[in-house]
Amino acid sequence: MxxxxxxxxxxxxxxxxxxxxxxxxxxxxxxxxxxxxxxxxxxxxxxxxxxxxxxxxxxxxxxxxxxxVENSFTNRLRNIFKECVTEISYAQNMVVIKTLPGLGQAAAMAIDAMRDKRVIGTLGGDDTVFIVMRDESVASQFCSEAQKTLL
The missing domain is CATH 1.10.10.10 (Winged helix-like DNA-binding domain superfamily/Winged helix DNA-binding domain)
Known part of the structure; x- marks a missing residue:
């Protein structure tokens, strides 16, 4: 909550x-x-x-x-990711983030709040976030950064 x-x-x-x-x-x-x-x-x-x-x-x-903003993942986004993200993957320029039930929109809003120029848009559901990135290389980079956040 x-x-x-x-x-x-x-x-x-x-x-x-x-x-x-x-x-x-x-x-x-x-x-x-x-x-x-x-x-x-x-x-x-x-x-x-x-x-x-x-x-x-x-x-x-x-x-x-x-x-x-010290880098593309702020402290608040790290906290949200550590608490609710269960899986992150990408295909071409699209990133899919799986979360605990009820936290997809919170994760999407946190990503939107970053105002990351690599992100074209997000769509947050109950337990899934769909992100459209500028291209495949930034999607890969974004996923790597996000996965490091989870460790």
Whole structure:
């Protein structure tokens, strides 16, 4: 549940200009997540979210710290992968990731949040993530990096 909630938080701050923890909690509640302010605060800390000045409204909003990306697999993605991925394989430019039941969408959202230029798109199901990559060589590279994450 934690990883799904955190993946949803990343999705929400990408879609909306969220200024406060209370506002983030409201969005989560609207999606069926019952969380306390303390839980949201911990999630923000674990995801290493920062507040940046919005270019459209002039107010501060939550965003992912760009300095956090040390390579193509961030710490949060490593955690999600370690907890839920059971198998990774590729064929040509397509990658298929098998997860524990109910965690496919969380893994897909984590991959989307990476904003990796090699990824064209993801599709997350209950226990499977389908990823279209730019070409076969980057699919192979992505799988190698992901498999190292699981070790």
């Amino acid at each position: 934690k990883f799904q909630r955190q993946a949803k938080i990343l999705d929400l701050i990408d879609q909306f200009e969220i200024e406060t923890q209370e506002e983030l909690s409201e969005h989560l509640r609207d999606l069926g997540y019952t969380t306390t302010q303390a839980t949201v605060s911990r999630d923000i800390k674990e995801l290493r979210l920062i507040k940046i000045l919005s270019s459209t409204t002039g107010k501060y909003r939550y965003a992912v710290a760009t300095s956090e």
